[in-house]
Amino acid sequence: MPSDNTYCHRCGEILGEERVAGALRPKCGSCGAVVFLDPKLAVVVVASQESRILMVKRDIEPMMGRWSFPSGYVDRGEVVEDAAVREVREETNVEVSLDGLLGVYSREGASVVLVAFAASIVGGSPSAGDEAQAVQMFAADDLPPLPFPNDPEIMADWRRRIT
Known part of the structure; x- marks a missing residue:
């Protein structure tokens, strides 16, 4: 099945790529429609109890078989905080109460x-x-190696929060 970015949503022609508004974006050479690709939103939860942190050994890619914080995508229309609680429940069968926002993390070129x-x-x-x-x-103070690029910063923000 072709991706949503293969054909123009206006005229059906195959999209090319062109620099628009400072970035390469899918653009229709026929009608000029530009596709602005939105990032995907995900939640990460550092859930703790008595200075111990809940982690999951991932059963999906990326990083299958590695230990990480419970995490997952926010569904369209879902409240972000509700997604965080849901992801922890789905992955660990544990109920959590959110204590607060640690931060919002993004990297150049990342889609999440x-x-x-x-x-x-x-x-x-x-x-x-x-x-x-x-x-x-x-x-x-004895976590397994953290697999994702933002994990060290997330953990540092968590440590600052509890001290």
Whole structure:
């Protein structure tokens, strides 16, 4: 199936690529329509209990088999904070209460914008749910290697928040 950016949404012609508003963007050579590609929004949750952090061993790519914070995409129309609580529940079978925003993280050229939250575990028993091979609590000062580029900054922001 072709991507949404293969054909013009106005006239159906095949899109080319042209510099528009300072960036290369899909553009129709026939009618001039420009496609502005929106980033995808994802949530990351650093959920803790007694200085231990909840992590999941990923069962999906990217970084399958690596330990990471519960995370996932925000559905269209979903409240960002609700998505954060949902992702933790789906991946870990744990209920959390969000303690606050850690930050919003983006990188040049990346198609995903991350919204990270600090949270407290308020219920449930940690066990692997959707998209997780395993769930484990780690001491905050003894975490496994963090797999994603923004993870060190997220963790540094979490540490600043608790001190």
